Amino acid sequence: MSYIDQFYKEGLATTFYQGPTKFIKKKIKNKNIADFLCLLIKIFYTVFAVLFAILMFIVNFPL
Amino acid sequence: MGNFFNDLITIIGSSYKTSKEIYDFLGWLFAFLVAYRTVYFVIGIFFTRKFKPAKKQHKYGILIAARNEKYVIGNLLDSINKQDYPKELLKVFVVADNCTDNTAEIARSKGAICYERFDEEHKTKGFALEFLLDNIEKDYGRMNFEGFFIFDADNLLKSNYITKMNDAFDSGEKIITSYRNTKNFDENWVASTYALHWIRSIRTGHRARSVLRLATNIQGTGFLFASEIVKNGWHYTSLTEDRALTADAVAQGYMISYQDEAEFFDEQPTSLKIALRQRLRWSKGHLLAFVETAPQLLLNIFFGTKFLKVKWSREERKKKKLSQRFFESLKQRFASFDVLMLQTPFSVFNIVRWLIVAVIIYSCYTYVNGINNFELISKSTFVGKLIFKLFNFKVNVEPGYAALGMGILLAVWARLFYRFCVYFGNMWIAVYLFIIERSRMIKIKFWKKVLFVFTWPIFDIIGRYTTYVALFKKVTWKQIPHESKVTIDDLNKAIK
Numbered sequence: 001m002s003y004i005d006q007f008y009k010e011g012l013a014t015t016f017y018q019g020p021t022k023f024i025k026k027k028i029k030n031k032n033i034a035d036f037l038c039l040l041i042k043i044f045y046t047v048f049a050v051l052f053a054i055l056m057f058i059v060n061f062p063l
Numbered sequence: 064m065g066n067f068f069n070d071l072i073t074i075i076g077s078s079y080k081t082s083k084e085i086y087d088f089l090g091w092l093f094a095f096l097v098a099y100r101t102v103y104f105v106i107g108i109f110f111t112r113k114f115k116p117a118k119k120q121h122k123y124g125i126l127i128a129a130r131n132e133k134y135v136i137g138n139l140l141d142s143i144n145k146q147d148y149p150k151e152l153l154k155v156f157v158v159a160d161n162c163t164d165n166t167a168e169i170a171r172s173k174g175a176i177c178y179e180r181f182d183e184e185h186k187t188k189g190f191a192l193e194f195l196l197d198n199i200e201k202d203y204g205r206m207n208f209e210g211f212f213i214f215d216a217d218n219l220l221k222s223n224y225i226t227k228m229n230d231a232f233d234s235g236e237k238i239i240t241s242y243r244n245t246k247n248f249d250e251n252w253v254a255s256t257y258a259l260h261w262i263r264s265i266r267t268g269h270r271a272r273s274v275l276r277l278a279t280n281i282q283g284t285g286f287l288f289a290s291e292i293v294k295n296g297w298h299y300t301s302l303t304e305d306r307a308l309t310a311d312a313v314a315q316g317y318m319i320s321y322q323d324e325a326e327f328f329d330e331q332p333t334s335l336k337i338a339l340r341q342r343l344r345w346s347k348g349h350l351l352a353f354v355e356t357a358p359q360l361l362l363n364i365f366f367g368t369k370f371l372k373v374k375w376s377r378e379e380r381k382k383k384k385l386s387q388r389f390f391e392s393l394k395q396r397f398a399s400f401d402v403l404m405l406q407t408p409f410s411v412f413n414i415v416r417w418l419i420v421a422v423i424i425y426s427c428y429t430y431v432n433g434i435n436n437f438e439l440i441s442k443s444t445f446v447g448k449l450i451f452k453l454f455n456f457k458v459n460v461e462p463g464y465a466a467l468g469m470g471i472l473l474a475v476w477a478r479l480f481y482r483f484c485v486y487f488g489n490m491w492i493a494v495y496l497f498i499i500e501r502s503r504m505i506k507i508k509f510w511k512k513v514l515f516v517f518t519w520p521i522f523d524i525i526g527r528y529t530t531y532v533a534l535f536k537k538v539t540w541k542q543i544p545h546e547s548k549v550t551i552d553d554l555n556k557a558i559k
Contacts, residue, residue: 001113003274011109011499053105059445059491060101062094 007049008042017045072467076427079420086420093409099401103271108499111323112273117233120148123225123287124199124208125155127175128191132216133164135330135545139218140173142551148225154208158195161186166216186540189300189307196297208290215284217330217545219246219554227325228287237289237317240269240281241325242503246549249507250331253338255515256522257331258504262496269321278312278319278398280405281305285327292317301355302540303348306406310356313402314363316395326503328554330547341543342525346533353406360406363399367392410527411534417478426470433462437473439480446484482527486520493519505557 001009008017021038028034125143129136136157143155155175159167161183170177178198180191192213199205210232212225224241231239242265245258264282272279283305292312299307312319332338383391437458440451458473460466493516497504507515 003110006111006113007109014502015498049109053108056108057101057105060104062098062101063091 008045012049012052013045016048017041072427072430075424076429076431079424079428082420082424086416089412089416093412097404097409100267100404104267106271106274107266107268110274111270112276112320113324114227114230114234114322117226117230119233120152121209121229121232122152122207123154123210123212123229124203124205124290125153125212125214126192126195127155127157127170127214127216128160128188128195129157129162129166129170129216130160130191130542131162131164132166132545133169135547136166136216137169137173138548138550139214139216139220140170140175142218142220142222144174145222145551146220146225147222148229153225154203156195156199158191158198160188160191160194185300187300187302187304188540189297189304192304193297193300196293200296205290205293210287210289211293212287213284214327215329217246217547218284219328219549219551221326221551221555224325224327227322231320231322231325232287232289236320238281238286238292238312238319239288239325240279240286240319240321241327242323243282243285244326244328244503244554245505246328246330246547246554247333248331248505249511251333252515252518252521253335254331254333255511256519257338259493259496259515259519260522261329262500263492265321265323266496266499270323272319272401273321273323276318276320276394277401278309278317279321280309280402281312281319284329288312301348301351302344302538303352306349306352307355310352310360310402310406313398314356314359318394318398328549328551330545330549332543337543339525339529340541342529343533343536344538344540346526346529347536347538349406350408350411350530350533353408356406357403360399360403364396364403367396408530410530414531417474421474421478422471425474426467429460429462429470430464430467431462433466434458434460434469434473439473439476441477441481441484443481444484444488446488447480450484482524486524489520489523490516503558505554 007013020041024034024037024041028037127136127139140155143153144150146153157167157170157175157177159170159177159179161181162179167177167179178195180194182190182194196205196211199208212228214220228239228241243261245254245261247254248258249255261282264280269279283303288308299305299311301307309319332341438451439456439458440447440454442448442451458469460469497512497516
């Protein structure tokens with residue numbers, strides 16, 4: 001499994017990306033709308049993860 | 064006499080400004096030395112090293128040191144017998160160490176080879192392992208096995224544990240540690256602090272070090288090492304044999320990897336008294352490991368691979384290009400530095416620094432100069448800043464003995480307040496771990512999670528104070544009782 005796969009499949013992604021994506025695919029029958037929403041969630045998760053990483057860095061950095 | 068004390072206090076107090084500069088510089092230096100770990104934290108949020116399926120199934124010995132473990136050893140051996148790995152490639156060795164119950168009988172009935180040892184003088188787990196590996200050499204030959212696993216009797220393994228560890232071993236890793244989960248996470252707050260600590264060490268250390276191909280630390284149980292490490296026997300008999308092995312392995316040029324997919328469960332203490340006893344032993348062991356291994360690690364930092372003792376490493380290095388060797392030397396230096404930072408008892412250095420400058424010299428300074436606008440709420444932490452916004456008090460005291468006494472009190476208050484803010488601030492780590500690791504934890508009620516978030520900082524508080532006590536107290540090895548009847552099947556159900 002590549003590191004990019006890990007980024008979207010494990011840890012925070014299970015809660016903030018995989019979970020909502022599965023929910024949308026299950027609830028929305030129109031494939032185009034579902035795909036679009038999944039893409040939005042992917043973008044949201046990517047931005048969120050990067051911001052979270054930066055925040056964690058700042059909070060943890062001891063200097 | 065009165066004048067002598069007066070002069071002495073004045074002289075000590077006059078050095079306060081210089082001492083404070085040194086104090087601040089040391090604080091900055093300690094923080095700078097461990098600042099790189101922030102990168103580990105960030106990597107650990109998202110990534111860990113994954114291993115390809117092994118091409119070869121290797122032959123392993125499994126070593127279990129057990130003392131009066133009749134309640135738990137059967138379940139561990141059952142979980143080993145249920146492994147999806149060829150049985151003919153595994154041999155289980157148990158050392159029934161000073162047992163007064165039927166541990167040996169149970170081990171034999173479950174197919175393990177059991178050696179019994181009775182030695183009340185040499186009581187650590189390290190001595191038991193030394194005895195076990197000496198007997199294996201006599202009866203089977205240590206080098207007839209490619210590697211050895213070490214488990215505690217209270218462990219339980221997931222059915223694919225050995226297969227996954229074999230994947231890592233087959234990739235060329237010589238020492239590999241694994242994912243340590245907890246059997247009794249929700250039993251009480253004491254157990255939960257340990258459980259969170261193990262997950263924290265995975266998220267903030269093991270994962271990132273495995274990605275960066277550095278050496279992580281072995282944590283007592285649930286690890287595999289190549290038989291060449293014990294070619295000449297097991298020599299780690301101190302109170303914390305894991306720390307000693309980690310430091311020695313890295314000092315000799317080995318890296319220690321981590322396999323996230325190999326998961327085992329461990330039973331944590333539920334009594335505060337036993338937890339304190341165990342933490343005191345760890346603290347003493349860590350201090351001893353630092354004293355024993357720091358010189359070799361320092362040598363490695365400054366001289367790279369030059370003083371490495373391991374021959375296989377040297378022979379392999381000769382085959383490599385200059386650029387590769389340079390890179391490896393750099394990696395070796397950094398790994399040694401990383402382990403040294405892990406072993407270094409910063410809390411001891413900090414308390415000494417604080418006692419000398421913030422208590423003694425500062426109080427002498429206040430005796431001469433008085434206390435002027437001392438802010439009771441320090442803004443050096445996030446929590447401190449928050450409280451400062453709500454309220455603040457300033458202290459003023461005229462020069463003299465009252466100021467000296469108040470100076471001591473204020474130094475103690477400032478320290479306690481700072482530590483409280485740090486520990487309180489650390490609660491968010493528990494929240495983070497509960498979210499990020501929820502799929503691998505046993506199911507825990509929400510109210511318990513909230514409770515455990517609040518009790519979690521106590522783990523680090525205990526660690527700090529047991530380190531101070533360990534400096535002065537003689538510590539001997541005492542058994543940690545295990546009585547959980549949980550099986551691996553129960554845990555598999557609890558996690559689903």
